[in-house]
Amino acid sequence: MSTDAPRHPTEDALARLAAVIESRLPARGGDPDKSYVARLLHRGPDAFLKKIGEEATEVVMAAKDADHGGERTKIVNEVADLWFHTMVALAHYGFSPRDVVAELERREGTSGIEEKALRKAQDREASND
Numbered sequence: 001m002s003t004d005a006p007r008h009p010t011e012d013a014l015a016r017l018a019a020v021i022e023s024r025l026p027a028r029g030g031d032p033d034k035s036y037v038a039r040l041l042h043r044g045p046d047a048f049l050k051k052i053g054e055e056a057t058e059v060v061m062a063a064k065d066a067d068h069g070g071e072r073t074k075i076v077n078e079v080a081d082l083w084f085h086t087m088v089a090l091a092h093y094g095f096s097p098r099d100v101v102a103e104l105e106r107r108e109g110t111s112g113i114e115e116k117a118l119r120k121a122q123d124r125e126a127s128n129d
């Protein structure tokens with residue numbers, strides 16, 4: 001897990017939340033009776049992975065509602081729920097938001113179209129071997 005210092009206010013907020021989530025891990029003594037995060041982690045991957053699926057669906061529903069004149073801010077609320085639950089999963093698997101940001105930084109400047117073409121060329125080469 002990365003221990004780099006946060007470099008931006010957004011990262012700072014994510015790093016603070018990640019630190020709280022990590023403090024709720026069973027190995028760190030998180031108490032399922034007092035903490036929602038500790039309860040989710042205590043119940044194991046099926047519990048928080050199911051929440052990620054639900055929250056992702058809620059993001060889609062909020063966006064579709066907004067497309068039909070519904071409240072746009074619901075999108076932000078649902079994405080916050082999704083990010084939060086994915087952060088619980090990251091903590092369980094020993095990662096932090098910094099690791100995700102590092103991956104996005106690694107991809108910076110590479111067009112998805114370029115990346116996909118490269119991947120297909122590599123697949124073709126591998127299947128010719």
Ligand SMILES: N=c1c2ncn([C@@H]3O[C@H](COP(=O)(O)OP(=O)(O)OP(=O)(O)O)[C@@H](O)[C@H]3O)c2ncn1[C@@H]1O[C@H](COP(=O)(O)O)[C@@H](O)[C@H]1O
Nearest residue numbers: 017020021024034035036037038039051054080081084085
């Ligand atoms: N950001 C969040 C956060 N976002 C959402 N949630 C909870 O995630 C749950 C979302 O589930 P739903 O919206 O589906 O509501 P629900 O029907 O009550 O959920 P379930 O019964 O299905 O679990 C709710 O209980 C929310 O309160 C959060 N709970 C905690 N945090 C952060 O985590 C920190 C630690 O929380 P505790 O571990 O509870 O102290 C808090 O200080 C916050 O910073």
